[in-house]
Amino acid sequence: LSEFRPWLSGGAVGVTGGEGNAGGGGGAEKGGRMRCSRRVWVVLASLALVFFTSLFFSVSLRGGVSFNYLEPPGWEESRRVKLVPSYVGAHRLSSQDTLQQKTCACPRCVGDPGVSGWFDENYDPDISPVWTRDNMKLPSDVYYWWVMLQPQFKPHSIQQVLLKLFQVIPGRSPYGSWDPGRCLRCAVVGNSGNLRGAGYGATIDEHNYIMRINLAPTVGYEEDAGSHTTHHFMYPESAKNLAANVSFVLVPFKTLDLVWITSALSTGQIRFTYAPVKQFLRVDKDKVQIFNPAFFKYIHDRWTRHHGRYPSTGMLVLFFALHVCDEVNVFGFGADSRGNWHHYWEQNRYSGEFRKTGVHDADYEAHIIQLLAKAGKITVFPGK
Template sequence: MMHCIRWQYRFTHQKRTVWIPPVLGAVAFLIYFIYFCPEYSNPVDPADVFDKDVCTCGLCKPKPLRTPWFEQHFNGSIEPLLVRKDQVLPDHVLKWWLQLQGLNNASHLPWVLEQLFKVIPSGDPYEEQYNRPCRSCAVVGNSGNLKGSHHGEKINAHKFIIRMNGARTSGFEADVGSRTTHHFMYPESAVHLSHGVHLVLVPFKLQDLRWITSALSSGEIKFTYTRVKQFLQADKDKVLIFNPAFFKYIHDNWTNHHGKYPSTGMLALFFALHICDEISVFGFGADQKGNWHHYWENNRFAGAFRWTGVHNAEFESKLIAALAQEGRLKFYK
């Protein structure tokens, strides 16, 4: 009998000993979580409790100092995207934009936009800049300097990965990565997109807005100034329209009228500058031999993209270098 009592005592005492430390640990963790992580324990806290100089994830570095040079050029009041509530363009913007690729009838614009926003979302997914996670963005150009770069893994590590025009990843993953979140294009450079990718249309004329509406619905438009895709594979709910006012702002404030208008790469880069917290730039400029070409092709006229009469690639390269010098982005050659 005494032997049984001793055995029972040892069992119950040992059981208490085993369970006490985990219970105390759980209580300590709960107290720490409630008092030191209020943004997680109380997710309905208003946005004004957050420090607006850093991202709410707490991992981003504070914004770089606004130097006189940057202050002179940057204008945060101009939105990168055209949305329903801000669809009335200033007259000076409208006049400049409608002359980029031939005169258009401005009186048709309200009707064209009305039809457009029946097909695609009418809001701005990046309007909220503070109460959100950090955004690390890779802007991936199409330069031949990406061949053999082995930047693919580094590019894939970013939250947003922005590509443009005829960019391709299949067969080039080691150098350019495999993921895409945003693809900038215009009708004449359009490519089909995978599910989940944002199509960012850069419109140069009213017909471009008509085309995207048609390409995602009826397929009635097959021609702009050249033959274009009748239908486009893309998620309608992820289509975004680049704002002509933002287009002109880049031309006036950043590329300073070098070239007729900025390249698609410049538009993508400044889109990132306005919505991202950390920016990495890949695939811009000449390759290691000084040639200008796309990474997926062998171009006999490798200097053709240096100065086309439309864009000034050399000036744009210097602008990227200046932004890197300012600490606004990391530039990978």
């Protein structure tokens, strides 16, 4: 600006005093320079105005200053509103609606979003825990992971096996979407020795669904473990006959398990897998369900985080309940008060080889159960 001061003062003299007329040519030249300088300033000011206007408009659209090349992968995904837990017609909600969303009539509902960020981040409400005609085809990564759980068995043509199986059983899921007017209470009953003497029988029997695992006897243990059962989860080598009103849920580890259940409900051709299995199974065919391998892998990937070769049956049943029930209460999980791992029907309370088989990670699974309880998604009833 100091460069302009001499000719600005000289110009002023030419306008107000007679001396300016003596140098008329120089004054004209200086006036031209002034007009040119003003044009430059006007152009610069216009460019600056356009720049700041566009910057303000961009910031207002994004809700803040953002630089895409500095954002970590998945940033946009993390900004999206979570889907409302629903098997059908899921839709987006605003953050305010999400916090107020109720998915059932229970005091606390599994499906309510916005209660636990950790739970919402891992929970996928749209994956079905039941293998049906509609989700018969497995993604390739799921299929190869599943058949390698027991690689010593040659896989059969899975499509043909399932088509035969679904001629014997319904092949559909009996579970619907969340109902704000419903309170479906479920008891997941594990086989821990901490049930012995706990006296939870009557409390367990009050639930709408009562889910049991593998051998799990009730006769003689009614006071502690209850007497009612609505769902029994078993694999072929642990299968037993069930009452007509109980759903048999097969947990398959290989395609041979699917061949077996088809045979056990019809021809009785298969008697042995890696151990003797029941030739015929007396259960209600209309209530037979098959645990979905895609759901199996989902638990392994999202929840147990690859701790152990695959999740325990107890974890499979717990997350099955978390996807079909409104309220989930857990009994008979973990060690007893003395730290012993055994089954409630075993006479030897110090037996517990299953804890350190190397297949499951009992400690990490116990940690997940603690996190679910802390998040308010389950209630764990302590044993003895």
